[in-house]
Amino acid sequence: MYEHILKPLKIRKKIVRNRLVAAPEVPFALSDDHPRMTEAFMEHFIRKAEGGFGMVMMSGLCFAPSRKSGDGASFDIWEYENTKRLAEFIDRMHSKGSLVLFEDIPGLMFEYNDYSVMGEKGFGMGPFPEDFIKDKIPVTKEILEEIAEKYAVVAKRLLKLGADGMILMTGPAGIDFLSPISNKRSDEFGGSLENRTRFLRMVLSKIRETVKDDMIIYLRTSVSLDEDDFGIDDEIEMCRSLEGLIDIAEVSLRNPHQTKPWEINELIGMPNDHMPELRTHQVVKQIKAAEIPMHISTIGALQDPEIIEDILAKDEADIVAMARGAIADPDLPKKLYENRAKDIIPCIRCYRCVDTPLRDRCTVNPTMGRAHYLEKPVLLSEEKRLKVAIIGGGPAGIEAAIIASKRGHKVTLYEKEEHLGGRLMYADVMPFKHSTKKFKQYLLDHLYEADTDIRLNTNVTRDLLLKEKFDKVIIAIGADCKDLNVKGSEKAIQAADIYEKGLEVIGDVVIIGGGTTGCETAVYLGELGHKVTILTRGEKLCRNTHVEYMRSILYPLQQLSNVEVVYFAQIKEIRDDEVIYEKEGQELSVKADTAILSVGFRERCDEALDLWLDGIETQIIGDCREAKDLLAAIGSGYDAAMNL
């Protein structure tokens, strides 16, 4: 049992049913052009309430009265239609038992975008370029008092609509007077910590005066590990000065080196597998140990219930917040109540949920952003259950088999290799893919639990399918690695074969191809001491992935001194111990005891069509239809099983 996680908490007049918080996020793609709170947007958050989170937080409200709806995908809470929908949203959240809190992003401060709040430098999110602030108007004490009053007006509005709480964010995108790096004011709002926290106290005092005990005030702060910046001791002292004003303090880490105010460094606040676990929590527990006079919430890639229970049991935090973890599995708390922790879908920290402004999706949870139109996989009545063949034991095939079995179909899963996993095999080998390894294990565990007939080492033919008399067929036979049409290409090995076939890599390595697979392979081999050279024909690495994930790979890549990258390299020949390439008209060579090809994948469409049987409904899914990523594979597996 997870007694500490599932223990309620009373905060002022509110009872939070457990200690799990779905941290704020803005699913941009789920709002419409106005923007208005669409059914898709509401459903995204309601799923988390339904799933049992004690508090669900939403970002993206436009608090500023004079600001136009739509800036930064925000909903204008002063517009009639939005107000109506917001009230409905809050009611629907309450009907599921969750408290609902709203975050001030984009901040009310943004109403004052023409002003330089920080004086010489910066508005609110770290140092600004000089040309950005040169025409700004200094913000006077009177204006700051006006802003504080407006926060109180917003609080009153939210209270009237039925909100349970308001979230204020300092640091990037919020009220950031705290950092001495960005706050260069020389008046009573700059300089000492007391001065730098003065505006925050002004705002919080006005809000608290308005909402009294009827709303929770949740403050999000990010501290820096840079000794010149707002740090742990500052946070502790600030929290002490906010006694009675805020109810919960959430602390995360900030990157002191960001150079652009709008470039929030997601990676420090949202750790990936290259960062040690609990890095943020190590900071939070120090603040909790200082006995600050409010509840403290910890955050930072926390999803494992054992770890969360341990944190709460040791009194290292009062509340645990998660954003990506709640997206990966909105039913996480419910699964704990039902003693089904093993069913929690692990987040793989791939950043897809935060990095696709046009399509909010989750790699491991194919229902994310689609909950408003997808049906849930429920057990079908006996007469609707079919005999189904699924060909291919990669991620698409496995997901299809799990969901189809869950719906009651009689599934036979065929795999030509002696193991399941397909392209996911790399997760078993790369030490920095431990979250993906967990997800792979999650898939396999659920496949084995499902009543699925698994046949390994089986080459499926049309005759076999005909003989077995299947009602429906799903083909998920994956993609092949592309070859390179140059002299000596047969001397190279495919990157995928290192993971899938255990091919040996020796000595100095040349990786041909600077995509995600090539770069991850470079990190993997570089960490094992190989001297690695990536030869890429383009000007950038990892172009086939999205920016946050790209950063998560490039950081370790750039830190490994034994890994080099050659851009604009045209491969000419692969020899036994070197690779010849051309760059800027010059023919050059690089030593290669092992040459590795990583130049993409080719769909196995023709092979899939060879298995097509007239008269039997067949779906072709995953990489064999279109070689894409894990998100596409899992999504197509889910959809195919639901279409049966």
Place this chain on the structure above:
Amino acid sequence: MNIDALELLIKAHVTGEESFFEKGIEVLAQEEEEKGNPENARRIREALKYRAYMHRPEDYGVKNNEN
């Protein structure tokens, strides 16, 4: 990869403790020595000197192709 070494290397990533990385690398290096590949063992042990980023993920700002 040797399963013990892999577990140690994963632990190094999960905890951020370099000692796990050192132990994992040593398991791999010894395995190579046992196979009669001293050159591979030497190369693997050299991995320790190339990798110092575990301790400073706060420097996580990276730029693509700006070096």
